[in-house]
Amino acid sequence: MVFKCQEDSFLRQFASKVVSCEPATLEWTPLGETSAIKLQGFNVICEDTILFPEGGGQPCDYGEINGQSVRSVVRKGTEAVHFVEGYSGFEEGIVVKQSLDWSRRLDHMQQHSGQHLITALFDREFKYDTVSWWLGSDSSYIELDTSHLISRESLDTIERKANELIREGREVTVLLVDPEIAVEFQDARAPRGLPKDHIGLARVVRIEGIESNMCCGTHVSNLSQLQCVKLLYAEKVKSSVYVHFVIGERVLRKLGEIFQREQQMNLALKGGPTQHLDLIQKLQTNLKSSAKAFQKLLKDVAISEAEKIENTPHPYPKYYCLHRKDGIEPDFINTFLRNAPENIFYFLTVSENTTNNGKGLMVLRGEKEDVQKFGPLFLELLQGKGNGRETNFQGKFNNGSKIPECNALLEKHFNGNKDPKRV
Template structure:
């Protein structure tokens, strides 16, 4: 069946009759819900005598709109019928007259991307003999998949883009004809990459761009290429043995330009330099960050060495039984390694480094215990459980990755309970650095 939306892609309102209405639910999520979480909608699966709301097919998502003011959240084709999921608390009576209204902005967007895809596909075939094996109409950017292992250069993309926009300015007509698939003479010039659906009945729709190509397709399309406004080929990337070419058409190209200009203005303010300087300024910033990080790492190592030497310089009778040190300057395990290389052996050490977040917050980091083997193997698993980490140890060393520093004080309390320290000139909990 050819639906009303396929006969006239520009029809925005339509009166029709309800054929059937059955209670149904729909899991709505992703881009349609602006959320990664799905929610279950309650409503009815409604079949009308005809529809201006396109059912998903041919790589084109379904239309949205309303039936008697009730939101249509999905339209799917089942054989020769279109099933509309209508979010509603009340059903529709069989035989009732209803008015369908189309979400025109969504339809126009889909028509521009779909007709643009046909044009790009035809030009890649004409210029390079690259066959389009599939395509995707994404929420913001679309792509075609070309059957070639060769990465397409920017020059080749610019060539196709230039030819496409020349044809858009010419306003080449786009027409839809119905042909008999069994009639070879009528059907022979129509591209049919996926063939007819198994449940197809009757005549086949062929979309023709004058002088460019004929392509069997069930989707909705513009009337002439000028309605595409413009095409921009963004980039190409290799995926296994194929190439994906990403593109935007019409209103999407305008939105993309607006987004890029806004981002350019934000970068100009942040980098304190115009667009022509952005690359140089970012490279300079990266070099400064790299140099600063290198200096910071050296300072941490110097601090670790100084802390270890402070303990080493104490007489054995003055040294604490255990020592706790926490750094929140970033996950730098070298800090712990440097400290332990220079620290006296007989002290039990509980050391952590983590991201720059307070000890009472969730944070990822690294933990090391070193000391008497039996105590290390006893405390290690307990500390990992308290700090939500994973790790293991051998003999006098235990280490692991941790995810939550909120229980650091509980870990320290376990050590205090074990050692029951006495007052000395150096506090037994030693330094808790930040």
């Protein structure tokens, strides 16, 4: 079955008769979101459609039927099933008006036709076969059947040749052929073959002088409508290579994003694009030096805190609490414990420098019975995980706001007071 959208990819409105309409629900993920929402609506089948049903690596079209939003279109045999969001359906036999989301269609046509062009050039120039492709919402990629990582020079070669053909305005046509005699087209590719439930003639998309490829998707009618091609990068994935690309309007959008980010970097780094790398390297060097100095300072503070206890008049306190918000730095605790007196129960935490509850690290050291009692209890209060052995217990926590409650429990246990003493 060849739908109206496949006969004329530029048709934006169309009238067709409703064949069936049944109540349905759809798990639908809005653009830019990660979680799906459940929509109420109807599965509507018309005699024909200008809304492309998902297939051939191309997502479905969006649009409207009589003003109601179409959120999904899937092919079922020779029919296209439209999910129409809403609480009122359509009577069988009435003629409805289909409207196309043109910006989405144009984007998909540019990416899909561009994919055919890139695929053909990689095959012609390097004998790399495309085994699959993915049309994403921001960028797309083709999967090449090769284990060799493609160089930037090779990507530039394909990109240059593709843009030359776009400037020439090579014609793109769609032919309907009998699958039984498709071998007459010597340059026709059919990497995935026809669907098992395919009925009737097959579509062959032909780029003038470049290739012919069996495909069910919607396409431009001239390569000039692609505007331009930009190959972003290549990455090795298992035994294949993915080549990521953007085409047409996406190139302009990507350029705009890059330029805006460049302006933000100019302000942040206080220098132009030619200085960015040097300025960032300088920042990294300064950061390493600062981090090294900070770690040394924390160790000095830890030793100083331990010496304060050592220098207090006897007897030593039964327990000691120390909580720092200088950043999660376990070495501070280790340094403190190496220099602190024995025979004291220690409750130590370090956490992020934040006004929020804060995540951090907790360490207990003391008598075995006390450690085994308060370790799991404190982790429950602080919403953390950890474990201990004998006289030591440590864990990571997610809610530092409960630390005062932990201090109060220690004060009550060791001194019998309701309010913790400040140590």
